[in-house]
Amino acid sequence: MVPAALLVWSAAAAAHHLNPLALAVLCLVLVAGSGLLLLRASSSAGARALDGRPRRSFPATLAVALLLAAAAGGNAADESSRRHQSAVAAAATAHTAVTVEVEVTGAPRRLKTPGRSGLADRWAVPVTLIDMSFDSHQVQARARLLVLGGAGWEDAAPGQRIRTTGKLKPSEPGQPEAAVLSASSAPLTLGPPGLWQQGPGELRGRFTAAAGHFDGDARGLLPGMVTGDTSALDAELDTAMKSVGMTHLTAVSGANCSLILGALLLAARNLRCSRASAAVLSLLGLGLFVLMVGPDASVLRASVMGAIGLVALAGGRPGRGLSFLCLAVIGLLLAQPELSISFGFLLSVLATLGIVMTGRPIMSWFPAAVPRWVAAAVAVPLSAQAFCGPVIVLLQPQFSSYALPANMAAAVLVAPVTLLGTAAVPLVPLSPVLAAAPLGVAAAFANGVGGVARFFAGLPGAVLPWPEGAFGAVTMALFSAVCLAAWWLAFHPARTAGLALAAHGRTVTLLGRMPRFPDGLRALWRGRRTGLVHRPGRGRLRVCNQSSGRKPQWLLPRPHAPGPRHRRPPPGAM
Incomplete structure (x- = not known):
């Protein structure tokens, strides 16, 4: 079931981003792939298990998943075309002032920020469009709208039929609504909600x-x-x-x-x-x-x-x-x-x-x-x-x-x-x-x-x-x-301590199996070390630069170190 769910989800999401031609090609490819898988599954359907029952066929399951994905893509394409290529979408693109008759489908939601009109209390109400009039034209279409209104919209109840006026504008990308209606008038109730909603x-x-x-x-x-x-x-x-x-x-x-x-x-x-x-x-x-x-x-x-x-x-x-x-x-x-x-x-x-x-x-x-x-x-x-x-x-x-x-x-x-x-x-x-x-x-x-x-x-x-x-x-x-x-x-x-000890043992074993350096490479490696070097007979550590051995090693200058005392001639000596 997991491949089927992923394919259906991908096809439905692709329908919101592809153009109609590309989406049609995608659906045809999914249907053709499903048909090929079904033919393969039917050819191997004669295989029986020892108990006489047919074996489960993954190609058949994948074929059904591809068919479901094609159906989801087609359904999503139909919804997307009605949202973006209908008269409602054209009116929203032109920011047309309209008079609409809608049916409330959800509870009002208070907006956090005021609108351009400066109203403090504004509400967002999901509705379904029934009838729309603009420029002496009347359009009857079923489309989802989001109404943004002020006073009076907080009392809207699901199932009510309301008439109002406002200006349509396109919805944000990724929103399910076909358009957003900025209401310019209070809602006029035309009919109460049904008994199962009231x-x-x-x-x-x-x-x-x-x-x-x-x-x-x-x-x-x-x-x-x-x-x-x-x-x-x-x-x-x-x-x-x-x-x-x-x-x-x-x-x-x-x-x-x-x-x-x-x-x-x-x-x-x-x-x-x-x-x-x-x-x-x-x-x-x-x-x-x-x-x-x-x-x-x-x-x-x-x-x-x-x-x-x-x-x-x-x-x-x-x-x-x-x-x-x-x-x-x-x-x-x-x-x-x-x-x-x-x-x-x-x-x-x-x-x-x-x-x-x-x-x-x-x-x-x-x-x-x-x-x-x-x-x-x-x-x-x-x-x-x-x-x-x-x-x-x-x-x-x-x-x-x-x-x-x-x-x-x-x-x-x-x-x-x-x-x-x-x-x-x-x-x-x-x-x-x-x-x-x-x-x-x-x-x-x-x-x-x-x-x-x-x-x-x-x-x-x-x-x-x-x-x-x-x-x-x-x-x-x-x-x-x-x-x-x-x-x-x-x-x-207990298992944590056991895992830690096991990891320690494996690390020790791995280090023991690593190849050792030959004596010559080990000496060369020691000869190229730099840092604090103990020089016998000196009684102190000195920082020195390691060289190739062809030149003597000189002590690094220490400007602030106390140097040897210079003998001064006695008074009167020439």
């Missing part, structure tokens, strides 16, 4: 309002960790979380989804449900959680990666988790080819890959007396940080010195915040009195998470500079490998 939106709004009654960091951190609403997050706390590598805790991530899924699995198993029924009930519960948070691309990606990470830690076969990860990558890239150039998707895959490949081995390093949850609290952030570090350096060339201890300290607090906060979400509109207890406990633990971030961010050397570019990524990868090796050596002192 209910979760009201739950998120009421939970955010209930969390606003708490003081401290829980006011903005609790809604972000439970429902993904980061609108009330303090800017200083956000900076502290970034400094210590805890940004994934400010919103719903794969860790939250894995906690929800794990809790549902344990509850179902305690109720004596079978494995199949427990899996179905847990997946349904995870689906409801995703629906409450908002089924956008980042949340769906987090839920899939969190489920795979949980399977990798709970199961006993790392290869199965890797196969599930490859299947998830192929499915997500075929459904959304723009994920191939998303750093967020890459970090999610690398973090899950680290947990799948090294999570359980790191947990096995701990002694049997250490609880399993403590080992998991160390293994998960260590493995994820080791695999994500080189990519993080490409985005932000700095090194978070306390990222591992900060995440380890916060890992104990994340579970109560996620579980108790999620349990309080349906209780807030139904019974605020019953919701007060779990909400208060979750708020206390959320304040603890914020305190951990602020404490480690305030330590000296919390953020250190790191080289940029490919050199920085390679050095970070080497540093991560050295850190994993150091952890292994620390947990295996």
Whole structure:
């Protein structure tokens, strides 16, 4: 599955950088290669094993991988052409003023810096274009837009149909949106969201309002960790979380989804449900959680990666988790080819890959007396940080010195915040009195998470500079490998001492097998030495220059050394 995932990813990414002709040639080459491999596999299909079953054919697997890559490349080319060669792209290139009718597809996000108009509060809202009018023309097209607006856009809810005016401009390279709309008017609501979107939106709004009654960091951190609403997050706390590598805790991530899924699995198993029924009930519960948070691309990606990470830690076969990860990558890239150039998707895959490949081995390093949850609290952030570090350096060339201890300290607090906060979400509109207890406990633990971030961010050397570019990524990868090796050596002192003694013995043996210098070469080598030379009979060391022997050796002049005393004639002597 690994070659298939890599080929699909490469083809989807190439579609965003190649012109249509080159991409068509690439897809044809992939299809032709797949056909040749299938012919080779069919010719050798008659080979049978001793038990009568057909042998596994790697050419057939590679042929399927090439077909999937061609499909991903074609899908990505279609998406790219609709983004860059449509009427929307032409209007964005000309910076045309338009009147649009859109459907909101995600929650508003507060911008950190004001726009050109000087407005302090500006919001970024992902939408889908339905209708567009400009210069007496009307265009009906489905395209993804990003609206940048001021007052009124913070209340936009997913599923709403809105009409507004503004000016289109091209999106940044690598962005999935076809264009960016700078809104010049407040949104005019044309229709409410659907029932399956309106209910979760009201739950998120009421939970955010209930969390606003708490003081401290829980006011903005609790809604972000439970429902993904980061609108009330303090800017200083956000900076502290970034400094210590805890940004994934400010919103719903794969860790939250894995906690929800794990809790549902344990509850179902305690109720004596079978494995199949427990899996179905847990997946349904995870689906409801995703629906409450908002089924956008980042949340769906987090839920899939969190489920795979949980399977990798709970199961006993790392290869199965890797196969599930490859299947998830192929499915997500075929459904959304723009994920191939998303750093967020890459970090999610690398973090899950680290947990799948090294999570359980790191947990096995701990002694049997250490609880399993403590080992998991160390293994998960260590493995994820080791695999994500080189990519993080490409985005932000700095090194978070306390990222591992900060995440380890916060890992104990994340579970109560996620579980108790999620349990309080349906209780807030139904019974605020019953919701007060779990909400208060979750708020206390959320304040603890914020305190951990602020404490480690305030330590000296919390953020250190790191080289940029490919050199920085390679050095970070080497540093991560050295850190994993150091952890292994620390947990295996006996084997470490044995390895050190073995290395010492091999070094001595190697030095003993090296050829020795003949006596003549040894004498010549000694004769060419320079430095302090002991001259017998002198009683002191002298620094002299070694010569070939044809000239006498002269002492180097010492200007500040005391010389021999000159005898002075007695008074009156001539």
